[in-house]
Amino acid sequence: MPDFLDTTDADFETRFRALLTAKREDSPDVDDTVGAIIAHVREKGDAALVELTKKFDRLELSAGRLALSRAEVDAEIAKVAPEDRAALDRAAERIRAYHARQMPPDAEWTDPEGATLGWRWTPVEAAGLYVPGGLASYPSSVLMNAIPAKVAGVERLAICVPTPDGVINPLVMYAARTAGVDEIYRVGGAQAIAALAYGTETIAPVDKITGPGNAYVAAAKRRVFGRVGIDMIAGPSEILVIADGTSDPDWIALDLMSQAEHDESAQSILVTTDAAFGRQVADAVEARLGTLERRAIAGASWRDFGAVITVRDLDEAAALSDRIAPEHLELCVAEPRPLAARIRHAGAIFLGHWTPEAIGDYVGGPNHVLPTARSARFSSGLSVMDFLKRTTLAELTPEALAAIGPAAERLAAAESLEAHGLSVAARRETLNRSE
């Protein structure tokens, strides 16, 4: 059974803090191993990729077969059922439409002093997307990473996906094709991240790497950060459901289980104003755990990290939610809008009874790559912004330099940066002479 808490209990604060700080994931210290793999790929290039793929994925390749050919991808795509294609097309179309609206505008204006100021957004040239192999190889993640990159205008988008024992996921190939991915490599692990960051004979280096991965992939991304840009290092998934008891307890149970089934380290929390409803949901979870395919995983997550918290009112629910800063927040209440307005820290909010979080995983439109482990306090989900960068622009007229230059000279002097001041003063003197 999960934890049952009530804000009216004397020990609530202690137990809630324990819930907040519970360590849900053992991160094995793979940093030295990863460092050695990266060094090996930098030194030996393709040969290292071939060697490591044989070792870790039990797959014999030559350098020429690191990339999947167009014909190979076609052959995989041919295996995809029409209904799966249609569902993925629908998802891609909705994700594209949502992300197209995120494109930020350039700006330029001239201020009263005569300074023309502004900024301009441009896409990164090349991006690499890591896609895990095996069970966690999700076509939906390919869409969620690749579509924002292509909407942003990334010219070259490469995917690295391990194919242990040579097994390829056809729907992942179809998702890559649909999203406009340009290159696909059957390479995984830290070696894939090293290849994307530093390049090999076959894989040209990229500027930005995104996508989920295991501890080795995460450690490699941390190590190459700075040489290339990376997205957030994702932790186990989380959901917080705030419910007022006006929905079917079984719906809420399924929403909680849809996180719990991801991973034994996932966390599902229900916050409710109705203690009896909380018990009904817990009972519904137990019933569902009797039959769910992934009941071992979902059950362990719910037992170890699940919680049902009874609160006095929705204000208290909003305050607790902000302390948790959940990745996913469902507002299963009769009036979700005023409650949403009170929330400050959440990766994604799902409003009302008809918006289960799973909609957001696939076809809602917003990105499903979201900040975990309380990082919604300071970071956002993946977006087109992750594949764009801003260049600031400034152009002064001689009059503008005359107007604001002296303040720059004064501050340069205060900071003992003489050449800074002189670079302004030399121009101003020319102006003075020409008057």
Add this chain to the structure above:
Amino acid sequence: MPDFLDTTDADFETRFRALLTAKREDSPDVDDTVGAIIAHVREKGDAALVELTKKFDRLELSAGRLALSRAEVDAEIAKVAPEDRAALDRAAERIRAYHARQMPPDAEWTDPEGATLGWRWTPVEAAGLYVPGGLASYPSSVLMNAIPAKVAGVERLAICVPTPDGVINPLVMYAARTAGVDEIYRVGGAQAIAALAYGTETIAPVDKITGPGNAYVAAAKRRVFGRVGIDMIAGPSEILVIADGTSDPDWIALDLMSQAEHDESAQSILVTTDAAFGRQVADAVEARLGTLERRAIAGASWRDFGAVITVRDLDEAAALSDRIAPEHLELCVAEPRPLAARIRHAGAIFLGHWTPEAIGDYVGGPNHVLPTARSARFSSGLSVMDFLKRTTLAELTPEALAAIGPAAERLAAAESLEAHGLSVAARRETLNRSE
């Protein structure tokens, strides 16, 4: 003398690559030391800060004196000359006006299926700004970090600034007051970053840490990344000037020296279509190096990392610039607009003869915290966005769920995530029953 290159030389590509990959900074490996400092602060709190401040800054404090009192700040501010105040006020006002325009809009719309989608931006609650002590304690950096935070709506903004031997920089205090900083602590180094990330009895933890610092500060920021957000780890400063020979060579020399005087690891590069002009600039640099206060630093930077590159035309200049992806790019040409339009990767562009880069350091308005070490390929300068995060929103009507739900169920099945599909299906079944 700096390197002289010409794109028509046979060995140009080799020498240009060497310039691109020159290692300009020895990063001492301080990671273990920093790890120990962070652990010490987490364990002992204020007592560790007092102990480490005595050790590193030769300053005896008690826990009660870690924060500067309002009266202490007032006393420091009283020492600031009226002309310095006026210059800093001018800078603050212009920086605020520029950054106010960066506030991104929220969005919400309803699509044809009946899904109401959108996003909402909210500020991080608390931010910490690191300000180096001693010579590199720049009031302008306080403005450039603190003003975007306050424009974004950060409620609590704390500064940590070491005061070696108790010496406080009055203009830094004035800049902090002007920018609306709420708390000032006389603590520096990795211990300051640890205190901001984890909190002590006196210093409440923050959600985001920005600001420059030495190798210890940088290593500490890397370590606390994930618990809090951080800005980019800044490398030594760089400038690239593209000049067509239509300006005074002395102006360009001073612009190059205004980067070189920062740091022996700084890099100043001139790219010009006019070889004779390139030599005139190099001569002007030598002349200025005879008298500049910081000639030892500027001279070493210019000698070790400076370069003058002659190109065939401005197209070639733009292409080389994009390979360098400079932090600062000056376009000292007769027609800067068409050239700016060809540039894809640069932190900040300064257009025309009357916009020396030093204007951007102080009073232009755009931020002077910019991506270094070629990271303008994938990242942007500091902005209000660094202190905001986006929450995505989705609200489906029953009709919208009926329309797009089946595609989600199909994809959930393809990914073997049964509860995901059931959470949609259970709601759809209710709809079907009620029809």
